[in-house]
Amino acid sequence: MVVLTTKVMQRTALFVTFGGLVTSLITTFLPFWKTMNSDLNEVENWFSGLWHTCLYTEEVGIQCKAYDSIMGLPMDLQVSRVLMSVSIVTGGCSVLAAFPGLEGVDMCVGQPSVKRLLLVFSGVLSWVSGLTTLAPVSLVAYTTVVEFWDEGFPDVMPRWEYGEAMFSGWFGGLALIIGGTLFFVAVCMGDYEQMPPSEPRSPQAKHRTRHYQKTEVL
Template identity: 40%
Template structure:
């Protein structure tokens, strides 16, 4: 494997770990959406996939988990399912990609290493897409509800929380990390054409002269 492929491979693996941790942080964070009201300026509300929280102006926070999953809105249900699937696929892709790394000696065959690296990269790209879908959908629903003209202006609206931006970053970086692993595996599979040395050229010349003498 050439140096360019090694750099892409190592960069992809490091980016893979960081992006997966971002997705994990976004999944467990209660700050997908936030809301503050003018009636209670000392309190704000945070909404996540697993719980809702009331944040005091003094820094205190009180959270309460949802009583039932079936009673959740469709965007939160989709967020739970796809973010958990993203984490599972991402972890599987990372475990598959580890034996395909050139620095790991567990698998000696180059063809098997390229296959494992490519498979791990594709799973990483899939994991990123699975994370971007629920994050974008929750953001879309929040925008639609925020600009809903049927609601009075005095009604508080949900706005983007920090977890949405963390989820966008994690999903995008997971897709980039998977692409880097695929490119590294494809680059490793390309072997330069053999260069004819002096001995090879001497054998070719002898073959040509022998054919000429036979004719």
């Protein structure tokens, strides 16, 4: 009994891609990209995301405020907003394009070339979505490290550190890339299954071929 079939691989790719898309979508709107707490006031914890800045205190709880102006944002946050938006759009298109290309779905019936093209297109979109998720998360992580070790800031001044959303963004981007790769694997498996089986040569034919080769040598 063969468990890993083309149909199973296609659905696994769709499941992994959808999971990466949901994770990237949640990461985009989470305000926990960066976190900061001060040794002077341990009661307050600051959180920063792409769209909001939040303050957590034990008395009031968490309070979030949207950024006043887009132009006043640092360049890494502006670029991250655009790339994460592209990631969500391409990831959603990847899932929508893959669904009619799956085996067993009553769409594009009798058109295997169209189904194959849809799966390839979905794999490419999933790769684009994964890369446009990893790029902004890695960019914000890089700027956070640079600012953290900047010797121009006083030592008593609090520094921004990694938040939970950074790690969920890396996980979502990797899931999208893995999902796109699995789509390509499913396409290759389908192409292999559609190849005509090679006819085994009979022992008599092999014997005749050897006889002809010996005759030619003589």
